[in-house]
Amino acid sequence: MAPTAPRLRILSVGGNAVSAFLSWRLQATNACDVTLVWKSGFDAVSQYGISFKSSAFGNERFKPRHVVRTPEDAAATKEGAFDYVLLCVKALPDIYDLAAVIESVVTPQHTCILVNTTHTLGVEAHLEQRFPTNVVLSLVSGAELTQLGVSEFEHKASTEVWVGAANKNAAIPASIQQDMAEALAMTLSTGQVDCKVSRNIRQQQYERMIGPIAFHPLSVLMETPSHAALLEKTAVAPMIKDVMDELLRIAEAQECVFPKGFKEKTIEEMVRPSESNSIMYQDFMARRPMEVETYLGSPIKLAQAVGLKVPRIETLYALLHSVNIANQQKPKEAPVTPAVNGNGQFPTRLSSAPAPRPPMNGPPNGMMNGRGRGRAPSMGPPPGMRRGGPMNGAPNGYGRPMPNGYGSRQQSRRGSIDNDLADEFSHVVLYDDIPEGGSQMGDDLALRERELMLRQREINMREQEMRMRRGPPPPGPGPRRGGATPSIRNGGFDDDDDDDDEYFDPTSRPAPPLIDPDNFDMMSVTSRRTRKAPSISQGQMRNNPE
Structure with missing residues (x-):
């Protein structure tokens, strides 16, 4: 029996689309044992694997040989050294050390490090310095990949992938670098991936990065996610073109060649409508660290290495x-909780107890402030001053803000006090629409005014009910006791639910004798009402129909 060919041991580090795609196609070759480092959504990937919807390979779910949370967990398996380590993580040199991420799984003079540089520049130098006896290759992916869920991805169109060495290593012959790149390309080709070995991987890197470097930083600085709208801003289009010219000069100094009209074509592709904002703008809005070093810091270092001046890129880098630092230091938006007034206290709530009942017949002799028995005027502000808003105008009975500089009508955005009391009672009352900086005196006046208006309205309704119970006035003309019905023209109370033009005031009959509320016996009244009336014969009814 022929001996089994040794299988390549591959470790893929990174929970993203490129890492998942390469792991899927390498696993499909049946010549590789793939260990996948997947931190976010580890349980789902470990148990069910990763699913792909692909126009080229169909729909498939695959499960790597091993799924671990960290590279250290992969190193603890002790199944032998890894032949290839695919590093597909976001390059943030100012946040963490890329070399430290994979240090535990790199075997000197054996492991080949393949770093994904599809969206970055100049990260290879640090890895080559940290691992001088290991081959470091760069990868640029041209496949269109979309992440649909934690472990679900979609692949469209191309499967083009380029690999190659970005820098020459004096400790490693160029022939060994070429052999390692060709071996990986051959393996990926077995998995139906169009993998090519590039003689100058910088060419593919600049072709992918010149557009994003010119547009994405300015998009963040201008806070304009739309690239088409960005070009319309004053002096932005010349700035973008100048930044692209500086990048093209750096690339040409590194033996890259670009076709005529490359800059115009790149701008056309960048302003094409997209379903989502750029990754850098998403990081900016989420206050995550942005790829400032790999987008702008690395081109500056590359320019210095070839002796070029790039003032515009340096300006963008500084800004x-x-x-980036200020955005991460911004305080997180506090959750919406009950606001407090200017004294640091919760605003006073209206009492839920009913107001004291007024006398049945109002003031003595039926007079209301000398206005007779008509509708009583408002006890609120004097004539000419606008009264408070309608009953449902503001939550919890709080009136509109006073038009005297005590605050605006915008909802308070201040952070609430850190108090358990606020959280406990936040479901009971909403403290919005409270003017910021308002004084306690202003709040008390508004509440007092509302109380008085509510009491006056109750008095008016009870008087109207009693008058209608007295019945119609006797026939014949008679002088009308009481003055004219007050309206908003003469300073009366104007309720939004009433119609002054259709108001009926049955007050033409004489007023009944006054009742002293202190000596009034309600039980005697109710007992007379419930007492059975004597029967009336039909003869009596004909003699006295009333």
Whole structure:
């Protein structure tokens, strides 16, 4: 029996689309044992694997040989050294050390490090310095990949992938670098991936990165996610073109060649409508660290290595670096909780107890402030001053803000006090629409005014009910006791639910004798009402129909 060919041991580090796609196609070759480092959604990937919807390979779910949370967990398996380590993580040199991420799984003079540089520049130098006896290759993916869920991805169109060495290593012959790149390309080709070995991987890197480097930092600085709208801003289009010219000069100094019209074609592709904002703008809005070093810091270092001046890139680097730090230091938006007044206290709530009942017949002799028995005027502000808003105008009975500089009508955005009391009672009352900086005196006046208006309205309704119970006035003309019905024209109470033009005031009959509320016996009244009336014969009814 022929001996079994040794299988390549591959470790893929990174929970993203490129890492999942390469792991899927390498596993499909049946010549590789793939260990996948997947941190976010580890349980789902470990148990069910990763699913792909692909226009080229169909729909498939695959499960790597091993799924671990960290590279250290992969190193603890002790099944032998890894032949290839695919590093597909976001490059943030100012946040963490890329070399430290894979240090535990790199075997000197054996492991080949393949770093994904599809969206970055200049990260290879640090890895080559940290691992001088290991081959470091760069990868640029041209496949269109979309992440649909934690472990679900979609692949469209191309499967083009380029691999190659970005820098020459004096400790490693160029022939060994070429052999390692060709071996990986051959393996990926077995998995139906169009993998090519590039003689100058910088060419593919600049072709992918010149557009994003010119647009994405300015998009963040201008806070304009739309690239088409960004070009319309004053002096932005010339700035973008100048940044692209500086990048093209750096690339040409590194033996890259670009076709005529490359800059115009790149701009056209960048302003094409997209379903989502750029990754850098998403990081900016989420206050996550942005790729400032790999987008702008690395081109500056590359320019210095070839002796070029790049003043516009240096300016963008200084500005974006400052914005990146300030954006991460911004306080998180506090959850919406009950607001407090200017004294640091919760605003006073209206009592839920009913107001004291007024006398049945109002003031003595039926007079209301000298206005007779008509509708009583409002006890609120004097004539000419606008009264408070309608009953449902503001939550919890709080009136509109006073038009005297005590605050605006905008909802309070201040952080609430850190108090368990606020959280416990936040479901009971909403403290919005409270003017910021308002004084306690202003709040008390508004509440007092509302109380008085509610009491006056109750008095008016009870008087109207009693008058209608007295019945119609006797026939014949008679003088009308009481003055004219007050309206908003003469300073009366104007309720939104009433119609002054259709108001009926049955007050033409004489007023009944006054009742002293202190000596009034309600039980005697109710007992007379419930007492059985004597029967009336039909003869009596004909003699006295009333």
